[in-house]
Amino acid sequence: MKTPLAWKNLTHNKVRTAVALAGVGFAVILIFMQMGFKGAVRKTATQIYDALDFDLMLRSPSYLHLTEPRSFPRERVYQAASLPEIALAQPFYLGLSEWQAPEPDDAPLDQYSGDWRGIITIGVDPHAPAFRREDLREKSTLLTDPRFVLIDNRSKADFGPQNGKRFSEEDIGVETALGSGRVRIVGVVTLGTGLAANGACIANYDGFARACPWQPLDEINFGLLKLKPGVDPQAAKAQVQRLVAPMVAPNSMAPAASSTPADTEVLTRAEVNEREEYRWVVQTPLGKIFNLGVWVALFVGVAIVYQVLSTDIANMMGEYATLKAMGYPNRYLATVVLQQSVLLALVGYVPSIIISWGLYLFVGAQSGLPMVMTWQIAVTVLALAVVMCVLSGMAALRKLFQADPADLF
Amino acid sequence: MTAFASLPATSGAYSQGPAVPKTIKVSQLNHYFGEGELRKQALHQNNLEVKRGEIVIMTGPSGSGKTTLLTLIGTLRTVQEGSLKVLGNELNGASRDEIVALRREMGFIFQAHNLFESLTAFQNVNMAAELADMERGLAKERIDYLLNRLGLGHRIHYKPKSLSGGQKQRVAIARGLVHSPKLVLADEPTAALDEHSGREVVTLFQELARDEGCTIIMVTHDNRILDVADRIVNMVDGYIRSDVAVHETSVICEFLRQFPLFSDLSTSTLTDIADKMMVQEAVAGDVIIRQGDPGELFYLIRSGQVDVIIDEDGAANKVAELGEGQYFGEAALLRDEPRNATIVARSKAVFYTLGKADFKDVLSRSKTFVDELRSVLASRT
Numbered sequence: 001m002k003t004p005l006a007w008k009n010l011t012h013n014k015v016r017t018a019v020a021l022a023g024v025g026f027a028v029i030l031i032f033m034q035m036g037f038k039g040a041v042r043k044t045a046t047q048i049y050d051a052l053d054f055d056l057m058l059r060s061p062s063y064l065h066l067t068e069p070r071s072f073p074r075e076r077v078y079q080a081a082s083l084p085e086i087a088l089a090q091p092f093y094l095g096l097s098e099w100q101a102p103e104p105d106d107a108p109l110d111q112y113s114g115d116w117r118g119i120i121t122i123g124v125d126p127h128a129p130a131f132r133r134e135d136l137r138e139k140s141t142l143l144t145d146p147r148f149v150l151i152d153n154r155s156k157a158d159f160g161p162q163n164g165k166r167f168s169e170e171d172i173g174v175e176t177a178l179g180s181g182r183v184r185i186v187g188v189v190t191l192g193t194g195l196a197a198n199g200a201c202i203a204n205y206d207g208f209a210r211a212c213p214w215q216p217l218d219e220i221n222f223g224l225l226k227l228k229p230g231v232d233p234q235a236a237k238a239q240v241q242r243l244v245a246p247m248v249a250p251n252s253m254a255p256a257a258s259s260t261p262a263d264t265e266v267l268t269r270a271e272v273n274e275r276e277e278y279r280w281v282v283q284t285p286l287g288k289i290f291n292l293g294v295w296v297a298l299f300v301g302v303a304i305v306y307q308v309l310s311t312d313i314a315n316m317m318g319e320y321a322t323l324k325a326m327g328y329p330n331r332y333l334a335t336v337v338l339q340q341s342v343l344l345a346l347v348g349y350v351p352s353i354i355i356s357w358g359l360y361l362f363v364g365a366q367s368g369l370p371m372v373m374t375w376q377i378a379v380t381v382l383a384l385a386v387v388m389c390v391l392s393g394m395a396a397l398r399k400l401f402q403a404d405p406a407d408l409f
Numbered sequence: 410m411t412a413f414a415s416l417p418a419t420s421g422a423y424s425q426g427p428a429v430p431k432t433i434k435v436s437q438l439n440h441y442f443g444e445g446e447l448r449k450q451a452l453h454q455n456n457l458e459v460k461r462g463e464i465v466i467m468t469g470p471s472g473s474g475k476t477t478l479l480t481l482i483g484t485l486r487t488v489q490e491g492s493l494k495v496l497g498n499e500l501n502g503a504s505r506d507e508i509v510a511l512r513r514e515m516g517f518i519f520q521a522h523n524l525f526e527s528l529t530a531f532q533n534v535n536m537a538a539e540l541a542d543m544e545r546g547l548a549k550e551r552i553d554y555l556l557n558r559l560g561l562g563h564r565i566h567y568k569p570k571s572l573s574g575g576q577k578q579r580v581a582i583a584r585g586l587v588h589s590p591k592l593v594l595a596d597e598p599t600a601a602l603d604e605h606s607g608r609e610v611v612t613l614f615q616e617l618a619r620d621e622g623c624t625i626i627m628v629t630h631d632n633r634i635l636d637v638a639d640r641i642v643n644m645v646d647g648y649i650r651s652d653v654a655v656h657e658t659s660v661i662c663e664f665l666r667q668f669p670l671f672s673d674l675s676t677s678t679l680t681d682i683a684d685k686m687m688v689q690e691a692v693a694g695d696v697i698i699r700q701g702d703p704g705e706l707f708y709l710i711r712s713g714q715v716d717v718i719i720d721e722d723g724a725a726n727k728v729a730e731l732g733e734g735q736y737f738g739e740a741a742l743l744r745d746e747p748r749n750a751t752i753v754a755r756s757k758a759v760f761y762t763l764g765k766a767d768f769k770d771v772l773s774r775s776k777t778f779v780d781e782l783r784s785v786l787a788s789r790t
Contacts, residue, residue: 002539003535003536003539005525005528008525008527008532009525009527011527012526013526013527316525316526318519318523319523319524319525321523322519322523325485325517325519326512326513326517326536326540327509327513328540329509405485405517406485406486408485408517408519408520408523408596409476409479409480409483409485409520
């Protein structure tokens with residue numbers, strides 16, 4: 001067992017090591033937050049889809065993103081339902097409406113402003129709601145009247161919950177305005193809307209028509225198709241595609257099956273998620289901002305760790321030069337410094353992941369963003385932390401190689 | 410007969426015979442600092458031989474080049490011109506790997522202790538033991554021994570922070586010695602030490618030199634430890650001004666003192682004479698001087714025997730045998746006469762010779778000298 005010089009150096013100068021660890025921790029937490037936000041953006045895009053029960057999705061080719069879904073004719077869904085591969089086909093409505101924060105029971109008259117907020121409104125069939133989650137399906141059965149809504153408890157506080165923080169059981173029975181009509185909260189669900197909107201509610205089809213009167217019910221936003229067991233989604237997709245949105249061969253002399261441009265496209269669940277992520281992470285600046293944030297955090301971390309390591313080396317120049325004179329090769333000295341770097345990364349990482357996890361919960365609770373610590377994020381950040389420290393170590397090494405034992409005499 | 414005009418008698422090159430291996434052989438070494446117009450020569454044609462087990466003290470004013478020479482010997486600088494052989498390796502043009510390997514055979518003791526603050530005294534010393542791949546038990550034993558010898562037995566597991574300057578220096582000395590180096594290079598090793606621990610350190614050096622054949626080169630201004638030197642090298646302005654084997658010089662002085670003409674001279678005058686003597690070597694049968702030749706040199710026999718033969722009327726008569734410590738050749742110098750006898754080596758022999766001018770110069774220092782001389786010569790048959 002060789003003398004663990006790297007470890008001894010770190011444990012000896014506790015103040016400097018603490019500064020280095022604080023630097024590493026700061027950078028690592030920054031990276032964690034950026035990755036968390038980016039993860040939230042990604043989830044924003046997909047968490048409503050994740051709650052829905054479908055294998056294939058029909059939607060308008062001019063679909064932009066979740067809250068700009070555009071619409072297409074409802075017949076397409078019924079057409080698709082005629083195929084033997086399809087077990088179930090349902091229209092699904094989603095649009096942005098206006099929600100007026102309900103007046104609290106005990107609010108003084110002059111303090112109730114009745115602010116209007118943009119809200120995601122979902123229209124489902126209460127008898128066969130297209131949700132995957134049991135609790136959502138159960139709650140949806142309450143939507144027996146167009147005036148009944150379920151409110152998402154992830155909606156922000158300015159949507160007017162009674163307790164001023166978030167919607168809960170005590171909000172059941174509260175009445176307010178959604179779009180042009182009055183509605184009553186009949187249940188509270190947990191859905192989450194991410195960055196697309198600050199709140200969401202669920203109504204039945206007629207309730208949706210009341211909330212978004214500009215959209216006739218025979219124009220739908222999504223068609224959700226369930227496949228029969230054992231059917232390959234790609235094959236089924238091709239079938240549906242042929243039926244509802246035939247491709248027109250550009251050079252074909254034969255008359256096209258449909259003379260109008262396709263008004264519907266068919267996507268598998270994987271494609272839906274992929275496109276939504278692409279839209280939010282790549283096409284909007286959001287993803288880029290957070291990617292940039294990761295780079296900035298890395299840069300800050302490298303700068304701090306480099307500063308600490310190079311000060312350390314400068315203070316021990318004589319000692320390192322003595323080691324060289326004794327016959328220790330540069331390789332050994334490099335190993336010591338790189339070990340110090342990796343130790344800093346590992347030791348700095350542990351408290352950082354705990355703090356970040358707490359911050360995820362805190363930010364998630366405060367902002368309603370779906371901040372989730374996944375093992376992918378944990379591993380990626382660990383790797384980045386090690387890379388960051390090793391880079392700093394390598395930069396500091398140049399100084400070490402200048403240690404000239406001839407200066408010692 | 411072989412003459413080594415360039416090899417002074419006091420270098421001690423022949424005191425134990427030429428067979429003792431040389432740890433260091435410096436020949437015609439030049440060194441420069443700076444580039445272009447700022448280039449300044451720091452070492453001028455240095456020649457130096459150091460034998461195995463010798464303790465060499467280098468002295469000289471600062472800037473005289475002794476540290477430069479030390480760092481060159483220690484492989485810490487690159488040899489530019491000339492030849493430098495250390496432990497049998499030519500350093501001029503040596504590869505990096507050779508140098509790293511060679512450094513592991515050496516022990517360095519720097520003026521600054523350069524101990525790792527994060528390691529205890531034991532661990533600091535152990536850094537050198539680990540590099541030498543010493544077996545752990547053995548290394549521990551030796552580290553304990555060295556630190557105890559240096560009076561740090563009770564501080565073995567202390568960090569440098571809790572050690573005094575002198576104690577730190579002693580830890581650094583132990584680090585330089587732990588791996589039984591063949592060559593130790595030390596820069597003012599006793600500067601930070603009190604008299605007692607300084608003495609302990611040099612005694613340890615002497616033991617290592619004697620028992621392990623370790624060669625030690627020290628730069629020091631500490632007069633208290635000059636007595637341990639086997640050889641004192643004095644440098645001035647990049648030149649080796651004198652390179653004196655202490656023991657050999659004292660031997661020469663003793664020999665010279667037996668010469669009645671020199672018996673009254675002070676030690677310093679005798680040392681001056683010794684300094685001017687050169688080495689000559691002969692094998693059996695060599696004629697050292699021939700009767701009738703002009704006399705140029707005074708001879709002192711360092712080893713071997715010679716026959717004194719006087720040629721009278723065509724018949725060669727051996728009149729005497731001379732051996733170690735005896736001298737010949739003085740008469741011709743004193744009287745400016747041709748040689749009055751022939752000297753032939755009986756065996757392999759080494760002589761120390763003094764030139765005529767130097768010889769006369771010494772004599773002129775003593776007023777009574779000429780008178781004495783005459784009486785000496787008169788008493789001689």
